[in-house]
Amino acid sequence: MTNKEILTIGVNQKSFPQYLFKYRADCSFTENIIKANELWFSNPLEFNDPYDCNTPININTPLADIKTWLKNVGIKPQHIDELALKLQVNPDLMKQETENAMRNSGICCFSTLENSILQWSHYSDYHKGICIKFDILEDPDFFITPIIVSYRQVMQHYNHFIHSQIIIEYLIKPKFHDWSYESEIRVVKTEKHIKNNGGKRAFRFNDKAIKEIIFGTKTPDIVIAKYKQLSSDNNKEHVSFYKMELGNEVHYELIKRPI
Numbered sequence: 001m002t003n004k005e006i007l008t009i010g011v012n013q014k015s016f017p018q019y020l021f022k023y024r025a026d027c028s029f030t031e032n033i034i035k036a037n038e039l040w041f042s043n044p045l046e047f048n049d050p051y052d053c054n055t056p057i058n059i060n061t062p063l064a065d066i067k068t069w070l071k072n073v074g075i076k077p078q079h080i081d082e083l084a085l086k087l088q089v090n091p092d093l094m095k096q097e098t099e100n101a102m103r104n105s106g107i108c109c110f111s112t113l114e115n116s117i118l119q120w121s122h123y124s125d126y127h128k129g130i131c132i133k134f135d136i137l138e139d140p141d142f143f144i145t146p147i148i149v150s151y152r153q154v155m156q157h158y159n160h161f162i163h164s165q166i167i168i169e170y171l172i173k174p175k176f177h178d179w180s181y182e183s184e185i186r187v188v189k190t191e192k193h194i195k196n197n198g199g200k201r202a203f204r205f206n207d208k209a210i211k212e213i214i215f216g217t218k219t220p221d222i223v224i225a226k227y228k229q230l231s232s233d234n235n236k237e238h239v240s241f242y243k244m245e246l247g248n249e250v251h252y253e254l255i256k257r258p259i
Contacts, residue, residue, distance in 0.1 A: 003140035011137065016146040019211070020110035020185055022132045023123035026223050033132065034210070034230040038202040041106025041189045044172075045099070049179065051155070053107070055171050057098055058159040059091030069161040087161075094160050102171060104191035106201050110134070110146075112183045115244070115254040119182060120216050127216035127244070130227060139206040143187055147172055151180040207235045214256060215243040224259070 011018045022039070024030040032038060044053035066084040075083060087093060111119060120127045136143035150173045158170040172188060189203060197203060213231065215224050224243070231239045240258065247253035 003144045004137065007136055007140045007144060010145070016136075016148060016185065017112050018135060018137060020112065020134045020136060020143075020146070021114045022110055022134065023116075023119045023129065024132065025123070025125035025129040026219075026226075030130065031226075031230060034213075034227065034236065035234050036202075037204050037207060037209075037234075039108050039205060041108045041187075041194070041201045041203060043103055043201075044105060044107045045103050049176060051176055053102055053171055055156065055158045055174060057095045058157040059095055061088065061091070061159055061161045063088055065159075065161050069164065098158070098160050098171075101191065104194065106189040106194055106203075107172070108187045108189075108203075109182075110185045110187070112185060114214055115256065116181060116183070117252060117254060120244070120254070124216050127218040128223070129216055129219065130223075131214040131216075132210055133212035133214065134205075134209050135211050136209075138208040138211075142203065142205040142209065145187075147186040147188060149173055149175050149179075149182075149184040149186060151175055151177045153177045208238065210236055210239055212240045212242060215241070215259070217244045217246055217254065219243065 010016050022033075024033070029040070047053060063084055066087050067080050070080045070084055070087075071077070113119065114131055114133065120129075120131070123129075124131060134143075136146060147168060150169075152174050156170060156174065158167070160167075163170050168188075172186060175184070189197075189201075193203075194201060210231075213227050215227075224241070228241060231237070242256045243259045244254040245257055247255050
């Protein structure tokens with residue numbers, strides 16, 4: 001099954017959305033998203049929330065669980081007892097391996113929302129920046145597989161010997177509940193992806209993946225004109241442009257209008 005087929009099934013079954021949004025302030029790095037078709041995949045251990053992707057690691061594991069894990073990963077039977085004991089006596093060895101794996105991976109964060117007043121304030125320079133709409137079906141290899149963040153009040157602990165098959169559930173998906181306004185979706189690149197990318201954390205996506213550029217309520221006309229020109233000059237004549245307006249009814253809301 002191809003990545004396109006996997007994502008199409010996921011979208012059709014509503015396992016994840018077809019469209020993702022990236023809030024950005026106007027700057028040279030944002031311009032480069034349009035010009036070079038590149039998005040940056042950050043070291044998750046450097047996120048602004050110290051708990052994010054930094055779930056406490058449980059290092060107290062029964063010897064039997066360690067042996068089962070070693071057997072499942074293909075260690076020869078004659079070596080299991082000795083290696084299991086070594087890992088139990090030195091539990092920080094596996095903790096360090098887990099942290100290194102996270103440190104060498106990359107995560108790019110998106111939202112399912114285009115009209116989040118808080119996100120426009122926090123990530124788009126107080127509504128003076130932009131929000132880019134991506135269609136994941138236009139570049140399945142780049143967006144495989146979107147991970148929906150799970151917002152939690154109670155913190156769970158990760159144990160590599162027990163949870164290694166569901167590492168995403170413990171280290172990538174959980175986030176403190178107060179961040180839930182972001183409605184976040186994550187795309188992950190592993191250490192292998194980064195190595196195959198020449199060690200770079202900036203990954204390229206297809207031109208057609210960008211569908212819309214939305215401007216904030218306070219985005220200056222000169223910035224709007226700049227991104228329209230950048231799109232025209234960089235194979236994105238298909239991109240539609242919108243601008244947010246403040247609602248004037250009873251609700252606090254942003255209304256998207258074509259421009």
